[in-house]
Amino acid sequence: MDKVGYIARKEVRHILRDPRSLMIAILIPILMTLLYGYAINLDTKNIKLAVLDFDRTVDSRELVAKFYNSGYFLEPETTPILSDPERILKSGQAHAVLIMPSGFAKAVTNFSQYELGMLIDGADANVAAATASYSRIVMGRFIEDRLPSGFELPGVRISQQVLYNSDLESSHFFVPGLIAVILMMISALLTSVTIAREKETGTMEQLLTSPVSPRQIIIGKVIPYIALALLDAVLILVFAVLHFGVPFAGSVTLLLFFGLIYIVAALSLGILISTLVATQQVAMMMAQLVTVLPSVMLSGYIFEIKNMPAVLRYVSHIVPARYFIRIIRGIMLKGSDMSVLWGEAAFLVVLTVVLLAIASKRFQLKIG
Amino acid sequence: MENAVVIDRLTKKFGDFTAVDEIGLTVQKGEIFGFLGANGAGKTTAIRMLCGLLLPTSGSGSVGGFDIYKETERIKKSIGYMSQKFSLYQDLTGDENLWFYGSVYQIPRRDLRKRMEELTETLGLSEFTNRPAGSLPVGWRQRLALATALLHRPKILFLDEPTAGIDPVFRRRFWEILYRLADEGTTLFVTTHYMDEAEFCRRISIMHQGKIIEVGKPQDLIARYDQPNLQETFITLISQEGGNG
Amino acid sequence: MSIVEVSNLYKTYGPFEAVDNFSFSANKGEILSLVGPDGAGKTSIFRAVCGLIKYDSGQIKIASFDVSRDFEKIKPLLGYMPQTFSLYPDLSVEENLYFYAGLFGLKRQQFDEKKKLLYQFSGLGPFHNRHAGALSGGMKQKLALSCALVHDPEVFVLDEPTTGVDPLSRRQFWDILKNLRAEGSAIIVSTPYIDELELSDRVIFIYRGSKMAEGTPGELVQKFVGQVYQLDLLPTSERMQQLNKIEGITSRRFGASVHIYTRGSHTIEEYHDDLRRIGIDPDLITPVQPELEDTFIQFMGN
The missing domain is CATH 3.40.50.300 (P-loop containing nucleotide triphosphate hydrolases)
Incomplete structure (x- = not known):
């Protein structure tokens, strides 16, 4: 393992000798946090809405139908457990729960006081904000239809409560995703570029005739980048918590554990790319295309996966960031633990193992 | 006879490092001049100043009658420069490279087409102009680079190690082309580490650690230092000056 | 070993x-x-x-x-x-x-x-x-x-x-x-x-x-085929052109002189008349040993 050490130390020297790239590696995450932290809300559709209808009248069913026919809301795939709206949200079965206590129909006919309840998952700030405003619109239309124009129905109103990210800060929602993107960028992009650089300048020839195995070369080369990636992750976290006041509800250990699995997936991708290209320039472009871009666009980081065309939805299943973003959001914002995250975790582990297997099989260092 | 290159006490400093140290030279029109020296002696820096690519720190000089301080743009138009670094676009074909450089020099289209045909013909490049420059063997690439440097019919041609890494047969053919250019009146200013090529030059200078330590005809220098050939003369001269750090 | x-x-x-x-x-x-x-x-x-x-x-x-x-x-x-x-x-x-x-x-x-x-x-x-x-x-x-x-x-x-x-x-x-x-x-x-x-x-x-x-x-x-001669005259372009017009011999610049190559067992004497015709005195020509470069060029030329 001495030799891995020599290669790792040499790699650290390369990184330190080039202060500009080092600055970029540290400044870009901070800048991106700032940019995305203040990012705008985006249009959202197909919000999963669970309904707990204790009124069970024609009127209440009509309101529920209005919600589902509005184009904004969908029925959850599984019928929610009636008693506990909070568990429905935590399990991810729905983004919001509409609670209709009995007396709705009476209130509508009698113009009496009535309060509809709505519980919204705030972890996804976009969805939460959209849910809040859409549900008000649907309610408004329902009541409008019931009355001659110009009349108001003051008695019925909707009371909304947002859970987990009560102030609906988009930074709370973006920062965990940003960590996923930065980790991918540092791990996959820099790894593929550093291997391509040795090929391009010819140093790989010299290295391969020295008594080191390709595996040792790779391990030695990626160690400093794992450290750099973790440093970046911590930087963003600290910055996010201190500057944006992003909550950290869950376990740091659990987050770091999944972070490492995710980094291995990213490194495997980087190594795979490096086997396909001969120059740094192509490595950079390819890494952008197959790792960074999907992590931003197809992971649910900015755009909701369920709003995507079917093809992209399928592709998103092989984007590691898709799973890691859900895990990290769950841990940071909801304090979720393994009992909730096991599904995402299982997907991430399987994907990582597959990528690592392909990468090590493909990686045989011959120059021609 | 008119002079193509005249320089006097030309100096270039980078910080406190003196790359070129008060060199003086006169190169006549139509002459093949060998600009020799050890690695790192400052040859490329000197050539870059002569080609108007780098401003001198001090000293004076003119190339083709133009001042190397004030008239660099006119110098660039009247000279050809084939740099040590490979100056072609590897992913463009020979024709595309020629067309690009011709456009840079604003040669009218009809003229350019004709000159390209002439040049590829005389340089024996005709079969190779449809292939990407990067896929050509080094010897052909160098010829293509020469063709791009000749498109605008320069009166003075600067060649910085044009034959490095080329095999002896190809080097001879390359030099045949250079002789023909010289016969037609082009002044050639060449650096090389091949001493057999240097012997083909009418006059040579030898540069060491920024200074020109000898100038003269190859045969005269060999005789002056009582050596069997130019290679030994070069080695003797540089060794005398105290190694080549 | x-x-x-x-x-x-x-x-x-x-x-x-x-x-x-x-x-x-x-x-x-x-x-x-x-x-x-x-x-x-x-x-x-x-x-x-x-x-x-x-x-x-x-x-x-x-x-x-x-x-x-x-x-x-x-x-x-x-x-x-x-x-x-x-x-x-x-x-x-x-x-x-x-x-x-x-x-x-x-x-x-x-x-x-x-x-x-x-x-x-x-x-x-x-x-x-x-x-x-x-x-x-x-x-x-x-x-x-x-x-x-x-x-x-x-x-x-x-x-x-x-x-x-x-x-x-x-x-x-x-x-x-x-x-x-x-x-x-x-x-x-x-x-x-x-x-x-x-x-x-x-x-x-x-x-x-x-x-x-x-x-x-x-x-x-030793594998060089033919004879090599040195002509002690400057290899000007004009001279080289004239020399290369003579059938049966090949001429190359060799530093400040010219090397002339004859083929097989032919010798330079057979070409004295051709040389005089372009104003070259055969006395300036001396036989020399072929050099490694001559052999190399011959092999690559074939």
């Missing part, structure tokens, strides 16, 4: 045959030079010997280990200097050396001793803190050689190590090679310089992946 054995090597890149049934051996205490035009297959052969590329067929053995099977056993025996400068430009001279020493398992103390020796012959000592990228061409090559030498290999493979290097640095570089030869190493080198061939023990002419000729420099000169 032969330490490198290459037999019936073939290597193709698509339809292009880079190496075409090439065999050679290299002995301990010997400098073997390969010379041939660009694209003749030298680099492919060297890379195959150093385990860097897969070859189509044939066998390469170094110290009786097969390169394709036991390459890990060969690595400690092998020193390779690729054609392109292959060190880290952002690392200093000493850091480059230390890195390779580490890969070959040298301990700090062993390295310090080795370093002194390497600095002694390379003259790199005063520059040990300079970044490799800032060295002059000759110094770079000496550093690359030093890195390939750090583990005392028995076989050196050097791909055009002196291209772009000035005559004095080349002389110093070859002095190092000669020392290594004296210590019993086998040295396989390619070069575009004919004078370096003269310093080699054996030379192979290679063309389009095939061996054209092999032998000591002396033996190869």
Whole structure:
């Protein structure tokens, strides 16, 4: 393992000798946090809405139908457990729960006081904000239809409560995703570029005739980048918590554990790319295309996966960031633990193992 | 006879490092001049100043009658420069490279087409102009680079190690082309580490650690230092000056 | 004693045959030079010997280990200097050396001793803190050689190590090679310089992946067919043109004089009349021994 050490130390020297790239590696995450932290809300559709209808009248069913026919809301795939709206949200079965206590129909006919309840998952700030405003619109239309124009129905109103990210800060929602993107960028992009650089300048020839195995070369080369990636992750976290006041509800250990699995997936991708290209320039472009871009666009980081065309939805299943973003959001914002995250975790582990297997099989260092 | 290159006490400093140290030279029109020296002696820096690519720190000089301080743009138009670094676009074909450089020099289209045909013909490049420059063997690439440097019919041609890494047969053919250019009146200013090529030059200078330590005809220098050939003369001269750090 | 054995090597890149049934051996205490035009297959052969590329067929053995099977056993025996400068430009001279020493398992103390020796012959000592990228061409090559030498290999493979290097640095570089030869190493080198061939023990002419000729420099000169004459007149273009119009002889510039070649067993006397006709006095012509370059050009021309 001495030799891995020599290669790792040499790699650290390369990184330190080039202060500009080092600055970029540290400044870009901070800048991106700032940019995305203040990012705008985006249009959202197909919000999963669970309904707990204790009124069970024609009127209440009509309101529920209005919600589902509005184009904004969908029925959850599984019928929610009636008693506990909070568990429905935590399990991810729905983004919001509409609670209709009995007396709705009476209130509508009698113009009496009535309060509809709505519980919204705030972890996804976009969805939460959209849910809040859409549900008000649907309610408004329902009541409008019931009355001659110009009349108001003051008695019925909707009371909304947002859970987990009560102030609906988009930074709370973006920062965990940003960590996923930065980790991918540092791990996959820099790894593929550093291997391509040795090929391009010819140093790989010299290295391969020295008594080191390709595996040792790779391990030695990626160690400093794992450290750099973790440093970046911590930087963003600290910055996010201190500057944006992003909550950290869950376990740091659990987050770091999944972070490492995710980094291995990213490194495997980087190594795979490096086997396909001969120059740094192509490595950079390819890494952008197959790792960074999907992590931003197809992971649910900015755009909701369920709003995507079917093809992209399928592709998103092989984007590691898709799973890691859900895990990290769950841990940071909801304090979720393994009992909730096991599904995402299982997907991430399987994907990582597959990528690592392909990468090590493909990686045989011959120059021609 | 008119002079193509005249320089006097030309100096270039980078910080406190003196790359070129008060060199003086006169190169006549139509002459093949060998600009020799050890690695790192400052040859490329000197050539870059002569080609108007780098401003001198001090000293004076003119190339083709133009001042190397004030008239660099006119110098660039009247000279050809084939740099040590490979100056072609590897992913463009020979024709595309020629067309690009011709456009840079604003040669009218009809003229350019004709000159390209002439040049590829005389340089024996005709079969190779449809292939990407990067896929050509080094010897052909160098010829293509020469063709791009000749498109605008320069009166003075600067060649910085044009034959490095080329095999002896190809080097001879390359030099045949250079002789023909010289016969037609082009002044050639060449650096090389091949001493057999240097012997083909009418006059040579030898540069060491920024200074020109000898100038003269190859045969005269060999005789002056009582050596069997130019290679030994070069080695003797540089060794005398105290190694080549 | 032969330490490198290459037999019936073939290597193709698509339809292009880079190496075409090439065999050679290299002995301990010997400098073997390969010379041939660009694209003749030298680099492919060297890379195959150093385990860097897969070859189509044939066998390469170094110290009786097969390169394709036991390459890990060969690595400690092998020193390779690729054609392109292959060190880290952002690392200093000493850091480059230390890195390779580490890969070959040298301990700090062993390295310090080795370093002194390497600095002694390379003259790199005063520059040990300079970044490799800032060295002059000759110094770079000496550093690359030093890195390939750090583990005392028995076989050196050097791909055009002196291209772009000035005559004095080349002389110093070859002095190092000669020392290594004296210590019993086998040295396989390619070069575009004919004078370096003269310093080699054996030379192979290679063309389009095939061996054209092999032998000591002396033996190869003997393979020249025809006679060589020197004409002590300046090779002006006009004169060269006139000379080349004479059927049956070939003329080439040779420094400040001209070399005239006759074919087969023909002698210059048969052409005296032609020479006088263009105003050349035959008394200025003397027979000379062919040189290695003459033989090389003849082989490549055929």
